[in-house]
Amino acid sequence: MLFILRKLADGLISLSAALGALGLIFEVVIILMDVVGRSLGTPIYGSQDMTTMGMVIVVFGAMALCDRQGGHISVDLFERSYSVLVNRLIDVFSALLGAVIFLGIAYAVNESAKISTMLNLSTNLLRLPKGLFQNALSIFALLTAVGMFLRALELIVSKRDVRKGDTV
Template sequence: MLIAMRKVADGLIALSATVGSLGLIFEVVIILADVIGRAFGAPIYGSQDIITMSMVMVVFGAMALCDRQGGHIAVDLFERSYPALMNRVIDILAALLGAVIFMGIAYAINESAKLSVMLNLSTNLLRLPKAWFQNGLSVFALITAAGMALRAIELILSGRDIRKGEAA
């Protein structure tokens, strides 16, 4: 059961990272074309809107992968002096706290998206509905929260930290 959940989670994390990567490529192309266009007096209309909204995909699309690979900042000054069990408990609590934080982000952004729909909010120039990007951010935050929660469950049940590729 845990292995199946990990496969699904890894698939969602890979999909999320792929969307983030495509957002980054798209953003770089838009910036490059806009800079070249500005040099010739013809910048891309709405490039700021596109860049701002694609940044949502870049940052939050990669967040789950960052956690999966252990890329988040960790202060381990006392890790060597703590017993292994205490380090494991700290890792579990950190994963659970991260999951709660990302669920809170998803909830807050989802509520914001509802307001955006109600008020018909859109980007400044292109009039792209902000709710589209807010809903995407909310999904990415939920994927990150699910990955962190699964990591906590794996640490509790098996002692295996997926970020380190080790088994207890």
């Protein structure tokens, strides 16, 4: 069962990262075209709106992959001093804490998206609906929380850290 959940989570994380990569490509193209346009005296109208909303996709789209590959900041000053069990407990706790934090982010941003949708809030120039991007951020944060929770579960049940390829 855990293997099936891991495969499903990995597929969703890959999809999230692919969307983040597409967002990054979009960001680079818009910024490049805007810089060239500015030098020619015709900047892209609304480029700031597009880059601001695109950053939501870039940052939060890649967040689950960052956790999956162990890319979040960790301080391991005392790791060698602790036993394997204590280190594993710290890893489980940090994964669960991260999941709770990202669940909180997902909830708060989802509530904000409801307000943005109700008030029909949009970006300044292009009138892009803010609620749409807030909902995307909420989904990406939820996916990150699920990945972190699944990592904690794997550490507890199978003693395997997906970030390190452990099989202890």
